[in-house]
Amino acid sequence: MLRALHKIPGLIAALLIVVITLSGAVLSVLPALEVVQAPAQSEPNLTVATLAERVAIAYPGVEQIRRAPSGRITAFYFNDGRPGAVVIDPATGQGVANYEPSAFQRWMTNLHRSLFLDDAGRLTATAGAASLLVLSLSGLMLTARRVGGWRRIFLRLRGPLMGRLHVEVARLTVVGLLLSSTTALFMTASTFGLVPEDSGPPAFPTEVSGQTGAVPGALSLLRDTPAAALRELTFPYPGDPTDVFALKTARGAGYLDQGTGVTLAWVDHGLWQRLTETIYMLHTGQGAAWLGLILGLMALGAPVMAGTGVILWVQARRARPRIKGNTAAGLADTILLVGSEGGSTWRFAATLHLALTQASHKVHTGAMSQFTPSRYKCAQRVIVLAATYGEGAAPASAKGFLDRLAALPQAPEIPLAVLAFGDRQFPVFCGYAADVMRVAEEKGWPQLLPMATVDRQSPQEFARWGRDLGQTLNHPLELSHSPAIPRSHALTLISRRDYGAEMQAPAAILRFAIPKAGLLARLTGRGFSRFSAGDLLGIVPVASPVPRFYSLASGHGDDFVEICVRRHPDGLCSGQLLDLTPGESVQGFVRRNSDFRTTHNAKPVILIGAGTGIGPLAGIARANHPGRAMHLYFGARHPDSDLFYGEELRDWQADGRLASVTTAYSRTSARAYVQDALRADSARIARLIGEGAQVLVCGGRDMAAGVVDALADILAPAGLTPALLKAEGRYVEDTY
Structure with a gap:
């Protein structure tokens, strides 16, 4: 309901709000000009x-x-x-200039107040102000829900750029928009005699x-x-x-x-006259020019939000694929219910729908909000694909599902499987799907499969779950999901450094030339025109439509594209990359990973990685400026085999880009892992985090879990947890 309240008025009134706010922004400058020009x-x-x-x-x-x-x-x-x-x-009573009423000001005022339509225009402009008020209030509540409560309303956001831009502009301007829209409604009510008068x-x-x-x-x-x-x-x-x-x-x-x-x-x-004059001053800036300028600047946020809001709506519409051959719910043997916010989960559902249909199943795919068990006359299974909105909330197409499930006198007899989509960077990973599973278990709904998760839209995890589902259905089920792939560019290898041969774990640091970008790409920051260490390099292997992603160990300012790759048994992409020789090329593209960034302050940074996970950490250290303390904790197999960036680490420590480097090796007599190094240095870790340090972790998921456990023990005496640091944007991971 809240999202519909925010979306529908915004789409209907977008153009009207843009006209009103832009004209209001222009008018807000005029009081300041009068102040400057007046003797x-x-x-x-x-x-x-x-x-x-x-x-x-x-x-x-x-x-x-x-x-x-x-x-x-x-x-x-x-x-x-x-x-x-x-x-x-x-000072003299003499005239300094002839007074002429401004025709421009009169024209702009008429546009702003009535759209040149007299009373009908005033009512239309009032509808725009009311829509702006509704959008501002509902947007505030949606933002609070997204970040996990009002106390965290100004925390750093995660997610796609357009969505973050929409919310960031809103957070900067919402106070002004609330003030402008509320005072506009009062002034209109006063004009039409709806406000008491003295x-x-x-x-x-x-x-x-x-x-x-x-x-x-x-x-x-x-x-x-x-x-x-x-x-x-x-x-x-x-x-x-x-x-x-x-x-x-x-x-x-x-x-x-x-x-x-x-x-x-x-x-x-009287009271009402003073109130009316105060509201007029607050709305126009007449008598408080500085306030008018501030409100004018905030008003400019409305056109930005209108534009980004329309783009987000179009993206969501396009992201939801058309399901071909969608069997009626009463005739289907398999019911797929989808809970999606931005549309990506629908694409996974389309892949599953096609694979099941090709395996001779009759499949009906619909939104979780359309959950109606009485319609599933022939169903033998229900499969729920559910994403999570914000901090554990229901996504757009799942609203009302839990209420409907809880209201059932008894659970359906047909078995249920839940596949959860989420991002481990968020404190509540797949929280909504977990709530669905919990309520289903309380209702006694039989399970087809245990709940599984897909982290950051991983096609590999989706495919593994598909194979488990196929075993349950007694037939093979291969889910080859291909997310939309941006335009790729030829990446030419210019150098490589090989590691790991002694440990039978070949790996290499591969450095590619930056592909040339056109003028439009440079202006818009697309392609390889702008990237940072920690962004993802998508490599499209030969004979496969599914890209593999590697964390970048370089930024655009380094004038090269660098990744750290280990050969995996039967790894199609890693094998092709490690078979490259200088001068050969692969196809690749950049995908932003804006969550994996250092904060914009001078607080210390703790970099924790293992194996090839050192890649983005090395890129971050390379870009660091002396004066900001960065401490690296790195785990590898053996110093003679797997010490990636060994020479650079010494140089960066010497010139101050790294304050310290602590290593742990699992194939030496000491036999230690990076989490052991953290525990051994617990006093310094606790002190650094107490000083506001940010923690960046990159590497395998098992390593990351060990790091979380170690830091939980280290931080417990101070009343802190890794989850709390994540919520504050001070603990970020890039795991695989």
């Missing part, structure tokens, strides 16, 4: 009486003096029967002295009123003894006798 008031104790006398001397036919919230003072006068208007220098200015006096000739300096109320509080002073019509001075200030409004100077009537502004 400065150099006399802090200047009164309305003194100001009026100076203007009256300079312009004997003065009719009215107005002071704008910006401080600009304008005098309106008649000279030989012809009207005139000038901007006044308050009694207004006093009635025009009917009894006056009939005398004339009092000068402004003789009027006590004008002497007691600071010029900074003036809104408007209207002079009596020349020769009319029944007319009076009319004064409006920040405090109230009233009338003064033009002969005696007596205050004939006065009314202070």
Whole structure:
């Protein structure tokens, strides 16, 4: 419900919101320009009486003096029967420039307030402001849900660039958008008489002295009123003894006798008048130019969010593939239910649907939100493919599934299999699928297979699960899932360094030339025009459509592409890479891995890796600047065989890019692993993390699990855990 509330108004009102916010941003600059252009008031104790006398001397036919919230003072006068208007220098009362209302400001104001459509346009603009308010509030709640609560609302985000950009801009601008939209709604309500009003200015006096000739300096109320509080002073019509001075200030409004100077009537502004003026100031910036500029800058976030929101919606629509040959739910022997947020899980479901259909199954694929067991008349199994949104929440196409399951009087008799999709970088890995499995077990739903997980859309883990499913179904089931592959480029090997032969574990550091990028790619940062150590290099092996990914050990500034590769038994891609000789090429592309980055501060960094996992850590150390303490803990088999980057590590330690290097070797007499090195150095590890250090781990999953256990023991006395560090963005992994 919350996501629909956020998405639907955004898509419908996107263009309207863009027009309103862009015009509002332009208008927000005008008060600041008025402040800059208005003559400065150099006399802090200047009164309305003194100001009026100076203007009256300079312009004997003065009719009215107005002071704008910006401080600009304008005098309106008649000279030989012809009207005139000038901007006044308050120090002299003389005009410094003719006053001409801005046609541009009037045009832009009409566009912003009513779209040039009078009352109908005002109501349309109000609908845009209401949509912006709904989007801001629902977006805040969605962000809090995504990051795991309000206390973590400003934590570092993970995920695809477009989604992160959408949320980051929202976090920077949401306060201004909430303020602008709320005040706009109040002002519209006031315009249409829906807000209570005070009694207004006093009635025009009917009894006056009939005398004339009092000068402004003789009027006590004008002497007691600071010029900074003036809104408007209207002079009596020349020769009319029944007319009076009319004064409006920040405090109230009233009338003064033009002969005696007596205050004939006065009314202070009431609560609603003061509230209305405050809201007008907050919305327009009139009287607080700096606030107007800030709100204008924040308003520019709305067009950015509208654009990124539409792109995200289009991406989600495109990401959901059309399921060919989708059997009706009542005729299918296999029900596939999909819980997906961005659409990637639907693509896995399409691969599974096709493989099962080719194996002569009748398959129905639908969203988890459409879960209706009574329709599955011929079903022999239910398979749930569920991703997790944020910190354990249901993804978009799974809303309501758990409620429907919990409401069943008894679980379906047909067996269930749950395949969970997630990212181990998140503290709650596959949390929603785990909730589905828990509720299903509580209901007594029989299991077809134990719950399995797919980390970061791994085709290999998906294929392994498919083989397990095939064994359960008593027939082979090969799931060859090919994610959308970006355009690849030819990578030419320029050098290689070989390791591991003595340990019968061949490995190499492979260095490729950076492919040339076109102008558009350089401007947009696509392809190999921009990459960092820790990003992923996708290699497309010969005779396989499925790429393999290797963590980059270099950044674009290094002027080469480098990876660290170990040969795996029967490894198609690793075998092809390690068979390359300088001058030969492979096809590859870059996939951003923005989660695996050092934080942008000067706090210490602890790099932990084993085997070829040192690759991205070496790239991060190479790019480090002396002054930021980086401590490397590295595990390998033997120093004579597997000490990747041995010479560079010594050089980087000598020039300060690495503060320390600690190694552990599993095939020497000491027989130690990297987690043993961490435990042996527990005091320093605890001190560094207490100082705010970030931990980056790269290597095999078993190694990473051992590191988590070691750090859990090291941090326990301080009340910290690796999970807490992950939630704060201070513990990131790149595991395989």
